[in-house]
């Protein structure tokens with residue numbers, strides 16, 4: 010495998026010539042005036058938005074909806090937020106939904122008969138329906154609200170996994186999975202005797218799909234794969250993988266954390282058995298995510314957590330359980346957060362997921378091409394082409410520069426927020442021969458100007474760091 014051998018000499022970041030986090034003051038002043046001059050998506054939906062798109066990019070059109078992006082000063086600079094794969098920003102519409110729940114009808118769900126509780130329950134269940142419609146689930150009951158995608162994967166591992174996996178059964182993954190999709194299966198494999206098998210990358214630095222196909226056998230009980238990689242920016246052909254694993258009687262769990270916020274995801278078309286995503290990456294609040302599972306599979310699964318809400322009857326020596334999805338939602342759920350997620354889905358659908366995908370593909374190519382101009386840069390994942398689409402993110406290293414030094418200086422000197430580290434994909438980084446990488450990740454409210462700002466800042470930072478050599 011070709012690769013740049015990277016050495017990471019520690020940069021003396023606390024040299025008094027450099028401003029440090031401690032010496033800088035953080036200003037979080039958000040400009041409401043800039044928002045009042047906004048062109049919210051809701052006001053430009055449909056044809057008007059189409060014609061407006063002729064002159065203004067989707068990023069320019071939607072940014073006014075995101076108050077956080079209008080901070081005048083982050084470390085002395087205008088904020089350029091390029092850490093969207095970690096978490097997305099929230100539009101006014103979502104903030105308003107949270108505010109109106111807490112200020113107007115905060116109450117527990119499924120329990121009270123009073124007005125507030127009935128309203129909260131209706132809105133909570135409406136949010137479930139919005140999620141179901143968004144990913145084209147057959148019915149709302151196939152959606153279980155969880156704390157995040159990680160909890161959704163753990164739910165499947167501890168409920169379906171423990172009761173279905175036997176010694177020698179195989180769970181097939183790729184080396185590019187997020188820790189959230191690996192560790193729960195390690196824990197369950199230890200308890201069940203199941204075996205985890207991992208598919209490597211091919212020469213284009215995407216998981217080797219042919220190898221994955223060949224690795225599927227009668228022993229394969231589950232394939233756990235990402236839809237879009239949070240490091241490589243690559244897409245996996247989920248529909249095909251689902252067919253191959255279904256042919257041998259196995260199931261597929263799709264980690265859709267990096268696809269659901271950016272592209273059209275249709276669980277029926279993909280024929281996914283399980284699919285998970287997190288609200289906070291799709292312009293919704295933190296603290297809520299969801300599991301989609303086909304209804305027959307969900308109905309046969311035992312509870313994951315015990316407590317209120319998930320029961321039918323409780324006796325001193327045993328209990329009977331509610332039907333899904335309640336069976337898997339023990340205790341008071343994240344009600345306001347679910348309602349906020351519903352508002353985020355309304356917002357995304359107001360724009361249109363295909364429109365978001367098309368625009369982000371353009372941004373993805375622009376980001377890749379622009380970043381490629383930086384001397385000695387190594388971008389991970391496939392090269393974009395007519396046939397190969399990348400998500401709008403780039404994980405990269407610059408030879409002999411530590412990615413955390415890059416991220417720190419981009420933030421402190423330029424207000425550019427990117428991520429550095431292993432992005433919860435340590436096995437993948439090990440496979441790529443590095444400890445860490447820097448990652449710039451975009452969403453539909455980013456613009457080519459953001460990419461230009463990032464590249465200019467990166468170029469200056471690399472020159473600056475190289476001047477110490």
Ligand SMILES: Cc1ncc(COP(=O)(O)O)c(C=O)c1O
Pocket residue numbers: 094095157158159160187189190235237238239264266267287298433
């Ligand atoms: C591909 C992928 N899977 C899973 C996760 C876990 O998401 P969460 O931390 O919201 O549970 C992430 C988050 O970074 C991710 O990018």
